[in-house]
Amino acid sequence: MADYAGILDIFTCALLIVAVVEIVHVSKATRIAETQTAVLSGQSDILEKQKEIARLQYFADHRPRIVLKDVFFTLGQECREIMYELVNAGGGKGTVVDGFIGLEFVEDERVFMLGGGLTHGVEGIEALQSGQSVLRGLVVSNERASVLRMTTAPGLGQTDNLFFYGRLVYVDERGQEFGTRRVSVFRRKWDVPSQRFLRTGNPDHEYAD
Numbered sequence: 001m002a003d004y005a006g007i008l009d010i011f012t013c014a015l016l017i018v019a020v021v022e023i024v025h026v027s028k029a030t031r032i033a034e035t036q037t038a039v040l041s042g043q044s045d046i047l048e049k050q051k052e053i054a055r056l057q058y059f060a061d062h063r064p065r066i067v068l069k070d071v072f073f074t075l076g077q078e079c080r081e082i083m084y085e086l087v088n089a090g091g092g093k094g095t096v097v098d099g100f101i102g103l104e105f106v107e108d109e110r111v112f113m114l115g116g117g118l119t120h121g122v123e124g125i126e127a128l129q130s131g132q133s134v135l136r137g138l139v140v141s142n143e144r145a146s147v148l149r150m151t152t153a154p155g156l157g158q159t160d161n162l163f164f165y166g167r168l169v170y171v172d173e174r175g176q177e178f179g180t181r182r183v184s185v186f187r188r189k190w191d192v193p194s195q196r197f198l199r200t201g202n203p204d205h206e207y208a209d
Contacts, residue, residue, distance in 0.1 A: 014185035062130075064094025068186040069133060071197045077080050081137040084164070088128035089208075093173040095127040097181075101138060101166035132164045140179060180195050182209040 012118060066088050073082040088094050099122045125134060147166035165187040187205040188197035199206055 003107070062093050062172070063090050063180075064088050064128070064130070064170060064172050064182070065090030066094050066096060066128060066168055066182075066184050066189070067208050068166065068184075068206070071164045071188060081139050082164070083135060083137050084133050084166075084187030086125070086128070086168070087133035087134055088130055091130050093127055093129050095175070096125040096168050096170045096184075097168045097176055098122075098124055098169040101164070103138065103140070104163050104165065106161050106163055136187045164188050164190070184208040 028062055066086055069085040069087040070081065082122050084101065087097075101122060113119040122136075125136070128134060160204040166185070169181055170184065171181055173179065185205070187200060190196075191198045
């Protein structure tokens with residue numbers, strides 16, 4: 001009977017040792033699995049961040065830049081339209097979503113204020129691919145056309161400063177909802193000798209974000 005009890009104790013101890021070893025093994029396997037999961041999760045986070053950085057870098061490298069290329073007019077008896085050309089000088093598609101263009105006589109350009117004179121919106125300009133341009137027109141009244149003919153022609157003198165100006169709000173190819181909104185501003189002064197609108201030379205008068 002004593003031998004049987006001893007054998008049972010030995011067997012019980014063996015089972016206990018096996019159980020402890022199994023528990024240690026399971027615990028170690030659990031820790032390894034948790035570590036692997038944490039590593040995979042961290043790698044996934046790094047991958048997502050790398051993808052986001054790459055996406056932002058793409059739009060930074062392919063950002064649009066819509067600017068005024070040229071503005072001119074021929075105010076004859078039948079023509080009373082001022083033409084202006086916009087161009088996308090950036091690396092990606094851009095769409096004008098808001099803004100205005102205007103024409104104004106200003107006695108003192110130091111107190112120049114946007115929004116006066118002849119001002120029109122810029123709705124309806126199609127999306128411009130990189131390097132693409134579009135030609136638009138600003139129609140003036142017969143009365144204003146007569147004033148322009150008298151004050152801008154060579155030899156007739158000019159008492160006021162004539163400016164063509166505007167502000168464009170445009171977005172990249174992601175559109176209005178997700179795209180970055182950028183601004184382009186321009187202000188050019190009529191030059192009688194050359195019969196053209198020229199840049200003022202002030203960087204605050206013409207720039208694009």
